[in-house]
Structures are given as structure tokens and as C-alpha cells.
Amino acid sequence: MCNLRLLELQDIWLVLCITLYVIHIAGAISVASPQRSMTRSVQEDVFFSVRVTCQGVPTLQWTFMSGAVSRSIGSWQPDSSDIGGGGGGGSFSNITADYVDRVETYANGSLGLARLRLADAGFYVLTVTEDSGSSKDSGFVLKVNEVIYEDLQYLSVSALVLFCLAGLLMLSMWLLNRAYKNIKACRRRREQNGKAERNQSQCYIDHMHSIKHSG
Numbered sequence: 001m002c003n004l005r006l007l008e009l010q011d012i013w014l015v016l017c018i019t020l021y022v023i024h025i026a027g028a029i030s031v032a033s034p035q036r037s038m039t040r041s042v043q044e045d046v047f048f049s050v051r052v053t054c055q056g057v058p059t060l061q062w063t064f065m066s067g068a069v070s071r072s073i074g075s076w077q078p079d080s081s082d083i084g085g086g087g088g089g090g091s092f093s094n095i096t097a098d099y100v101d102r103v104e105t106y107a108n109g110s111l112g113l114a115r116l117r118l119a120d121a122g123f124y125v126l127t128v129t130e131d132s133g134s135s136k137d138s139g140f141v142l143k144v145n146e147v148i149y150e151d152l153q154y155l156s157v158s159a160l161v162l163f164c165l166a167g168l169l170m171l172s173m174w175l176l177n178r179a180y181k182n183i184k185a186c187r188r189r190r191e192q193n194g195k196a197e198r199n200q201s202q203c204y205i206d207h208m209h210s211i212k213h214s215g
Helices: 002-026 148-214
Strands: 030-032 037-041 046-048 051-053 059-065 070-077 092-095 103-105 111-113 122-129 135-145
Touching: 037 046, 070 103, 092 103
Parallel strands: 037 135
Antiparallel strands: 030 051, 046 111, 059 070, 059 122, 070 092, 103 111, 122 135
8 A cells, every 4th residue: 555655646746847857947047138020021020039048059040931832031040159149151051042142040939031022921930949859939020022123113114114205295285386487387378478469469450451541
């Protein structure tokens, strides 16, 4: 009976130790971030600011996920002297080829992504893994808006087309007005010439009548 109670106490103690260990491991990794959701425009940069605290030297991995794709951005392991700091570097760094020229990594787990595209909109997950194998995920949401200068470019092109059309319309009106004035002036000259000819004819007739009456 005493042996049975001793075994029960040992089992209880073992379960308690395992529970305390699991709680300790689960609480050993901490990921703090001032902002989990961000909005940027195309061609802008974004900075996922985090601060990772854990036991030992962690492995930091960032993953991008959207409705269409899920791909790894990169993973790295900071030097033990850099943990908690903001500097780069580390014992290794493995950045995916699609991001190698746009990503900047930091020892505290932060990630910088430059020259955003519309396809960069989605979910970003930071996975912190300790040497013991325990890990913790932390998610972020990024919304990417279409760059405004595309709309401005469309508006400027439309304005340029309208300006050209307005210029052509004004030129056409000027040419028509010039042609109308020329036609009017030509008619006036013809009328004046016609009057002059009629006056000359009348003078000639009057002259002939006067000669006839005098004879």
C-alpha cells in the first residue's frame, strides 16, 4: 500500500514537472511588435518591427502567405551578441531569390521589404524556433494600394489630349474666321469693282446721250 502511494506521488511529481517545463518552454519565446497591420503604396518600403526574446540563439524565419501563394521569404540566425539588438548579421542568412534584392534582415527578428508590389499584399508570418525545438509564430497583415501617380499619369495624358483637341479647335476656328474675313473682303472688292464698272458705263451712256443731243 505504501509502495502504491509512493508511485502515485512520483507520477504526480513527474506530471507536475512536465507541466512546469512545458509552461516554461511556451513562455520562453516572446515576440513584441508595435504594429501588426500596415498599409503602404506600390514602390514604397515597409518595415516589420519586432523584438524577439527567447532562450539561446533562435532561428528566425519569415513566410509570405496570400490566397494564391505561400512562399518563404528567408531565414537567419543572429549572433548571440546581437540578440535583442537591431543590427544585422548572424551565423547564417538564407534569403529567397525573389526577395534577395529587396529584403533587409535584423538580428532582433525585424524585416525590411523595399519597392513594394501589389503582389506583396497578404499575410506575413514570423516563426521563431529555439535550439530545443520549441517555436512560436507571429502574424502581420500588409495591404498594398495602387500607386497614385498611375492615376495622375492617366489624368495628365487625358488632359494633354484634351488640350491638343482644344488647340486644334481654336486653330480651326481661327482659320475659319480668317477665311470668312477673306471671303467677305473679296466680295466687298467685287461689289466695289461692280459699282465702279456700272458707274463708268452710266457715265459713258450719259456722255453719248449728251453728244447725241448736242449734234
